[in-house]
Amino acid sequence: MTEYSAMQIHKAVLKEASHEWKYYTIGILAMFAAVQANLTAPILIRLIIDEVIVGRDPTNLWVYLSAIVAIALLAGILNYFNRYYNDKGAEQTTFRLRNKLFGVIQSQSLKFLYEQESGQLMTRATADLNIIKQYLRRQFRLGLDAIYYFISIGIIIYLTEPVFLWVELILLPFLLVISWIYASRTRPLFKERREYFGKISNSIQENITAIETVRSFDQQDTEMERFEDENQEYLDLYLKAQIISGFTLPVALMLVSFGAVGVLFIGGLDIIGANRFGITLGMLVQFNLYMLQLVTPTRLLGNFITGFTQTHVSGQRVFETLWAENDIVDPVDGVMRDIDGKIRFSNVSFSYEAGEQILRDINLEVPENSTLAIFGSTGSGKSSLINLIPRFFDPTSGEVYIDDIDVRDYTLENLRRQIATVSQDIFLFSRSVKENIAFGRPEATEEEIIAAAKAAQAHTFIDQLPDGYDTVVGERGITLSGGQKQRLTIARAILINPHILILDDSTSSVDAETESDIQKALENLLESRTTLIITQRVSSSRFADQIIVLENGQITEKGTHDQLLQGGGIYSRIYATQKDHELEKELLMRGGTDE
Numbered sequence: 001m002t003e004y005s006a007m008q009i010h011k012a013v014l015k016e017a018s019h020e021w022k023y024y025t026i027g028i029l030a031m032f033a034a035v036q037a038n039l040t041a042p043i044l045i046r047l048i049i050d051e052v053i054v055g056r057d058p059t060n061l062w063v064y065l066s067a068i069v070a071i072a073l074l075a076g077i078l079n080y081f082n083r084y085y086n087d088k089g090a091e092q093t094t095f096r097l098r099n100k101l102f103g104v105i106q107s108q109s110l111k112f113l114y115e116q117e118s119g120q121l122m123t124r125a126t127a128d129l130n131i132i133k134q135y136l137r138r139q140f141r142l143g144l145d146a147i148y149y150f151i152s153i154g155i156i157i158y159l160t161e162p163v164f165l166w167v168e169l170i171l172l173p174f175l176l177v178i179s180w181i182y183a184s185r186t187r188p189l190f191k192e193r194r195e196y197f198g199k200i201s202n203s204i205q206e207n208i209t210a211i212e213t214v215r216s217f218d219q220q221d222t223e224m225e226r227f228e229d230e231n232q233e234y235l236d237l238y239l240k241a242q243i244i245s246g247f248t249l250p251v252a253l254m255l256v257s258f259g260a261v262g263v264l265f266i267g268g269l270d271i272i273g274a275n276r277f278g279i280t281l282g283m284l285v286q287f288n289l290y291m292l293q294l295v296t297p298t299r300l301l302g303n304f305i306t307g308f309t310q311t312h313v314s315g316q317r318v319f320e321t322l323w324a325e326n327d328i329v330d331p332v333d334g335v336m337r338d339i340d341g342k343i344r345f346s347n348v349s350f351s352y353e354a355g356e357q358i359l360r361d362i363n364l365e366v367p368e369n370s371t372l373a374i375f376g377s378t379g380s381g382k383s384s385l386i387n388l389i390p391r392f393f394d395p396t397s398g399e400v401y402i403d404d405i406d407v408r409d410y411t412l413e414n415l416r417r418q419i420a421t422v423s424q425d426i427f428l429f430s431r432s433v434k435e436n437i438a439f440g441r442p443e444a445t446e447e448e449i450i451a452a453a454k455a456a457q458a459h460t461f462i463d464q465l466p467d468g469y470d471t472v473v474g475e476r477g478i479t480l481s482g483g484q485k486q487r488l489t490i491a492r493a494i495l496i497n498p499h500i501l502i503l504d505d506s507t508s509s510v511d512a513e514t515e516s517d518i519q520k521a522l523e524n525l526l527e528s529r530t531t532l533i534i535t536q537r538v539s540s541s542r543f544a545d546q547i548i549v550l551e552n553g554q555i556t557e558k559g560t561h562d563q564l565l566q567g568g569g570i571y572s573r574i575y576a577t578q579k580d581h582e583l584e585k586e587l588l589m590r591g592g593t594d595e
Helices: 006-054 058-107 110-114 118-160 162-209 211-216 220-272 281-293 295-322 382-387 412-416 433-440 446-455 459-463 482-496 512-526 561-567 570-590
Strands: 343-351 357-366 371-376 397-402 419-423 500-504 530-535 546-551 554-559
Touching: 006 058, 006 118, 006 281, 006 295, 058 118, 058 295, 118 162, 118 281, 118 295, 162 220, 220 281, 343 382, 357 382, 357 554, 371 382, 382 500, 382 530, 419 482, 433 446, 433 482, 446 459, 446 482, 546 561, 546 570, 554 561, 554 570, 561 570
Parallel strands: 371 530, 371 546, 419 500, 500 530
Antiparallel strands: 343 357, 343 397, 546 554
């Protein structure tokens, strides 16, 4: 993981915020004007004390009182504009960042996504972005507010009576040291908290998705204990940060109180003594009010430092994702054309990590409109091989060609819209049946959707659903059976009319009757297109134009079904085993033995 400095992260955050500069400018100017209004009130109070009370001249009393009321009203209005426009800018900035983050996640390579926990990515798109939003919305503004308060009060004190400026100058280094200690101690705690929050999110997401597995193995208590441990770690880190925060702010406020005591001490001695500095009672009250007003910016400065530190941690996680290099790069001026479907692998090797070869020196040609069956055991490299065709991954060495053009020369959109995959690992969205079928072609007409469903042998069961094609399926299609979900994915593939079709063990986990229905649906899908079938069943490969057997990432057998049976290799041995197994099942169903 690349570690970015606080300045790099904040520069990136402010760059994103600069798109909404008009909102932030109005908000900040309103804030500065409100500060000036608030700083005017002590001056008016000084005049009331010196002229009206001490000087016993009530002439301007109502003018001064009316001005104080007007200033309070003006400050309230300015603070409204300050908050409204800063909030608007922060929401718009977060909106843009969230869209960017989602877009990056959508376009990133599968390698990047496989290396990330889904809960961590969800946390970055929600909780971490919310931290950045709160910083832009409130804490950054309050930091500017605090700095402006310190500078403005210093200027007023200097112009009125410079001797009191020393009190503020003596306090300032102590406040800065306290702030630095707070930031350095809490940053690693905030970083750990974000990581644990991501772990908690991931645990919740995994357990909801795998709730049937958890219950079937009676592991509810174990999972609960694991979750409680992670939650306790998160709580402990939060409490550690609060202990530091709870110590830092009171110390800072205590220093400001010492400043107020210093003002009273110096001013009081001057008034009752030789009056060498010419301090009046009104000036003493005015300066003391300013010292008390420093309590607010000191508290705001603490909020700013907290936000600055948290934003560094959360921004690190967000921009680490936004700035991550994509392994799969869309070519500039890439090829855009309809493909015929001829596929060729030339000396292809592939590994997910250095030193771990998944595929080794694959040479293979698949003519257009033909069917290739890829046969092999789990871990032999079947899925890795077909993932190179739509460029979910790129070969470590060698080339993959479609119509004698390197797949890396096609634009990703052009390449992938002409390839469809029907996988054993079915995913349906929590949307209507119609939307799930039309996922690859959202513009498809209702007639086209129904025609695709009929071709996939799905129209009959869809018609019997409560709302037909408008029925909303549960998350991952939980309200449908395995065979029904599979037929919807086949309908989805039929609708986009792909030139290349990949069937990834699409019938391996269904019963014989359902498999028969799916096979009928697939017959409509296989017409006039190049098809690659990944399978462990000889029954699914025997009608292919060409069969290859993968073993440890290498092609060990190649030929037709009959040729491989005659070869006496792995394929023929598995065929014999599966044939015997099917015969046993048939005999058991008959309730007797073959005599």
